[in-house]
Amino acid sequence: MKRIVVAGASRGIGAAVARHYEDRGCEVIALSRGPAAAGRWVPCDLSRADEIxxxxxxxxxxxxxxxxxxxxVWEAGAFTDAYRFAASRPAEAVNVLAVNLLAPILLTQAFLPALAAASGRVVLIGSLSGLDHTASSEVANSASKYGLRGAAQALHLTLAPAGVGVTVINPGNVDTEEVREDIASGAFDEQVPIPIADVLASFDFALGLSPASVVSEVNLAQMRG
Structure with a gap:
């Protein structure tokens, strides 16, 4: 039985990922503040290094x-006309960077012996906000996503000798309950979000390769008719 840790497993992409791998017979350990959607829930606050x-x-x-x-996580009003960098509190930027960038680095470091023992894989959810030409105006969120891509590249170089592969997946808006609510409320433009099944397929692809290779990055952009 495969042993998989899913961080952020209470809602959205993380909830779908936890259910997906539990349904496949994996031992899923789910990390989140609120109750996890599937797996063995380990409550934690990923913004805090001592919690990790x-x-x-x-x-x-x-x-x-x-x-x-x-x-x-992201700033208040992110991805809508309500976002104002000048009004964003310093604590908000600190929290965004702690959760989106520092937490995945610290988790990888904390679990490195366990990952190396199984020639394991690390898969990180980034965003199109971390790519050139698709960056958004949300400063802390974009900085965290650019940083995550750099961290993934450095981790790949650092961990390859231990047989641990690292992949970052950068999707656009994914068809989660939160995104559907934002579209319905008018916070987001009318659009067809990326199906969650496509994101799960990206995880399956990253985890399904042999130890001889690793997909370093997957970018999922929405089709626009």
Whole structure:
């Protein structure tokens, strides 16, 4: 049975990922503040380094096949006309960077012995906001997503000798309940979000390769008719 940790498993992409791998017979360990959608829930606050250290001790270093980081936060009013950089509180930027960038780095470091023991894979959810020509105006969120791509590249170089592969997936708007609500409310333009099944297929692809290779980056843009 594969042992998989899913960070951010209470809603959105993370909830779908946790259910997907539990349905496939994997042992899923789900990290989130609120109750997880599937798997064994380990409550934690990913914005705090001491919490990451605590859960690493609680979960232990038994061989881990995959660490999947699906969490993400952003500034108030993000991706709408309500966002104002000048009005964004410093604490907000600190929290966005802590969750979106520092947490996946620290989780990977904390679970490295377990990942190396199984030639495991690390898959990180980024965003099109972290790509050139598709960056958004939300400063802290975009900075965290650009940084995550750089961290993934450095982690790949650092962890390859241990047999641990690292992939970052950068999707546009994904068909989650939150995105559907934003479209219905008019916060987002009318659009066809990326099906969650396509995101799950990207995870399957990244995890399905042999230890001889790794897909470093997957970008999922929406089709526009």
């Amino acid at each position: 250290e605590r859960i690493a001790g609680e979960i232990g270093q038994a061989p881990m096949d995959a660490l999947l980081f699906t969490g993400g």
